[in-house]
Amino acid sequence: MNKVYGSAKEALDGLLFDGMLIAAGGFGLCGIPELLIDALVESKVKDITIASNNCGVDGFGLGKLLDTKQIKKMMSSYVGENAEFMRQYLSGELELEFNPQGTLAERMRAAGHGIPGFYTKTGVGTVIAEGKEHKEFNGETYILEEGIFADVSIVKAWKADETGNAIFRKTARNFNPPAAMCGKTCVMEVEEIVPVGSLDPDCIHLPGIYVHRLIKGEQEKRIEQRTVRPRSEKSKTPAGTGEEV
Template sequence: MNKVYSSAQEALEGLLFDNMLIASGGFGLCGIPELLIDAIVESGVKDLTVASNNAGVDGFGLGKLLETRQIRKMMSSYVGENAEFMRQYLSGELELEFNPQGTLAERMRAGGAGIPGFYTKTGVGTVIAEGKDHRDFGGETYIMEEGIFADISIVKAWKADETGNAIFRKTARNFNPPAAMCGKICIMEVEEIVPTGSLDPDHIHMPGVYVHRLIQGEHEKRIEQRTTRQKAEA
């Protein structure tokens, strides 16, 4: 089965519809599927629910979908670095389901493993626990969280072979693998596609069985916060 497509638009063809749930990989601006996000903006699909650690920054990444009002609800851990995200949330224009980062990653991983729910201590005694099932294990209270089963996943890898076996670089490995796992259809963009069999199996972070469509492209790779210091005096 050929998984390689010529563009993000072609890879998303026939998959997008209003009110869908999209799981998006990336951490801040690191490892975000920027080409696929741009294609979703162009499609005009609306009333989206997006599960992602955050929503990028103003004017870039998922921030573009916020500016066009195509996102109805975010399932996220972090609102910072995006003024429009914060503004829409505080004004009641955007629904937000806050998740601790580890819980969000595990909800995605659980969905990919076919697990509908699991119990965790994270969030017990806070607003996160409100309305959720509580159970005691070993004298400790846990709350139940539901697995995320997304209509599609959009993720970015550094390198992949033609079957989708993928390698992620550094921080991009945080959310991309679990996000990829939980989508009914996973579309992955990469910096380089190599021939099948050319990757060392011990270096592969995610097997291609989770990847359905694959594109290669050029990426902007913005730096979210550039921090510099003065040159030391000789």
């Protein structure tokens, strides 16, 4: 079975429809599937529900789909870096289902393992618990959370073999593995595709059984918030040179 496609557009062909639920990997702008997001914009698919930790930033990442008004609802844990998100939500143009971050990740992971729901203490006594089943275990109250079964998952990995066994680089191993697991079809973009057998089995973060389609491409990898500390006076002048560097 050939999982490698020539472009993001080709990899999404036949999978998209209006009103669908998409699980998207990434955290802010770290480890996001940039090429697949651009292909979604070009597809003009609309009324999408997206399950993702957040919605990118204004004009980049999933924020591009806000600009084109293709998103109907977001299932997220954090939305603080996107002014257009705030505008659409406050004006009633965008639905929002808030999830505690760990709960959102577990809802994806649970679905990927065929688990329709689970109980958690997180959110008990808050608006998160409203309308949800409550149950006691050992004298403590828990609420029922349902797994997120997405129509399509779009994720980004660093390296994968031709069967989809994937490795994520450092903090890009955030929401990508659980998002990949919960989609009926998982489409993954990677920086490098290597022959089968090239990767150490002990280093695999996501087994290829979860991945259905692969593309290779170059990503911009924009930094969301660049922060640097001022140089100390000592570091400005290397010993013996008298010159700033």
